[in-house]
Amino acid sequence: MxxxxxxxxxxxxxxxxxxxxxxxxxxxxxxxxxxxxxxxKNLKTYGSWAIITGSTDGIGKALSLELASKGLNILLVGRNPQKLETTMKEIRDKYGDQVEAKLAVMDFENVNGEEIVKKMEEAMEGLDNVGILINNAGMGEPYPRFFHENDPQIIDAVVKVNLEGPTWMTKAVISKMIKNKKGAIVNIGSASASVVPSFPLHTTYSATKAYVAMLSKCMNLEYEKQGIDIQCQVPLYVATKMTKMKPSLLVPSAEVYSKASSACIGYERECVPNLVHSLQRLFVREVLPHAFCDWFIMRDFLALRKQTLPKDSNAL
Structure with missing residues (x-):
C-alpha cells in the first residue's frame, strides 16, 4: 500500500x-x-583527608562536619583564624579520636596564585593521602549594582575569591591526586550561572561562577582517566550568612544541603544535589520563559538596589 x-x-x-x-x-x-x-560513594576510598575552603560558616562548615562524620580527616581552609579554631574544636569535640582536624589560614583576597600553592604545599606536608578537595569559598557583591557602580576593590575581591581561589587550590592539590591515581574535586557553583538565563546587577559574581562550572567540566574530561572525579555542584538559595535567609520549604539549611552534597560527590560533572533545588531548577529551566526570568530578576534586583543605594547617591 x-x-x-x-x-x-x-x-x-x-x-x-x-x-x-x-x-x-x-x-x-x-x-x-x-x-x-x-x-x-564511600568517600574514604578517595583518601583519608578532605580539604575544604570557606569552612568557617555556611555550606563549608556544614560540609566539614558532614565529611568528618564519615570518618574523613579534615583540613580546614579559611581567612579567620578564630573561626577556624572554633570549627576545628567542634569537629574534635564531636568525633574525638575518630578523625583528625587541621587548619590553614588563607585569605584569597590578599594572596596571589603562587602564594596559594606554596601555602597549601606547606599545609599538606605529611598528608600524602589527600582524597577530596572542596572549593567552597566564595563571595558576591554586597548589593545589586550596575557594573559601573561597583567599587574596583569589590570586583577584584570577587574575582580573586571565586575564580582565582579554586583555580590555584586545584593546582596545589591535583598533583597529589595524580600521584595516588584517585581523588575527587568539588567546585561549588551557583544557580546564577547554571540555572537562570541571566543574573543582572550581580554580574561579576555570576560570571565567576560560570567560569567555575566550565573549569569543572573541562578538568573532569582531562583527569577522569587518572581516577580523579571533578564536579561542579550547583546550589540555589541556602540559608547562610551570605544569603541572609532563614531555612524554609524552598531554602534548605546548610546542614540539610551538605548531606545531599556529600551524597553526590564523584558522580555527574555538574549536578544540583538538593531535592528542592532540583525541582526549582526544572521549573525555571523547562517551564518559565527565559524572557520572563530576565524581566523578573531585573525587576527584583532593581527594587533591592534602590533600597540599598546611599541617600546622597547620584546613580542612575
Whole structure:
C-alpha cells in the first residue's frame, strides 16, 4: 500500500512524539534514581583527608562536619583564624579520636596564585593521602549594582575569591591526586550561572561562577582517566550568612544541603544535589520563559538596589 504525504507526516509526527516521550520518561527515571535510590560513594576510598575552603560558616562548615562524620580527616581552609579554631574544636569535640582536624589560614583576597600553592604545599606536608578537595569559598557583591557602580576593590575581591581561589587550590592539590591515581574535586557553583538565563546587577559574581562550572567540566574530561572525579555542584538559595535567609520549604539549611552534597560527590560533572533545588531548577529551566526570568530578576534586583543605594547617591 502506497503511503501518501499526509500519512507519512502523521507517522513521522507519532514517531517523534514517541521518542520525545520516551526520552522524558528516561530522564524522569534517572532523576528518581539519583535523588532517592542511588547509594553515595564511600568517600574514604578517595583518601583519608578532605580539604575544604570557606569552612568557617555556611555550606563549608556544614560540609566539614558532614565529611568528618564519615570518618574523613579534615583540613580546614579559611581567612579567620578564630573561626577556624572554633570549627576545628567542634569537629574534635564531636568525633574525638575518630578523625583528625587541621587548619590553614588563607585569605584569597590578599594572596596571589603562587602564594596559594606554596601555602597549601606547606599545609599538606605529611598528608600524602589527600582524597577530596572542596572549593567552597566564595563571595558576591554586597548589593545589586550596575557594573559601573561597583567599587574596583569589590570586583577584584570577587574575582580573586571565586575564580582565582579554586583555580590555584586545584593546582596545589591535583598533583597529589595524580600521584595516588584517585581523588575527587568539588567546585561549588551557583544557580546564577547554571540555572537562570541571566543574573543582572550581580554580574561579576555570576560570571565567576560560570567560569567555575566550565573549569569543572573541562578538568573532569582531562583527569577522569587518572581516577580523579571533578564536579561542579550547583546550589540555589541556602540559608547562610551570605544569603541572609532563614531555612524554609524552598531554602534548605546548610546542614540539610551538605548531606545531599556529600551524597553526590564523584558522580555527574555538574549536578544540583538538593531535592528542592532540583525541582526549582526544572521549573525555571523547562517551564518559565527565559524572557520572563530576565524581566523578573531585573525587576527584583532593581527594587533591592534602590533600597540599598546611599541617600546622597547620584546613580542612575
Amino acid at each position: 502506497e503511503l501518501k504525504w499526509p500519512d507519512i507526516f502523521l507517522v513521522a509526527t507519532c514517531a517523534l512524539g514517541t521518542i520525545t516521550l520516551f526520552k522524558a520518561l528516561i530522564s524522569f527515571v534517572k532523576w528518581v534514581w539519583i535523588m532517592f535510590l542511588r547509594p553515595p
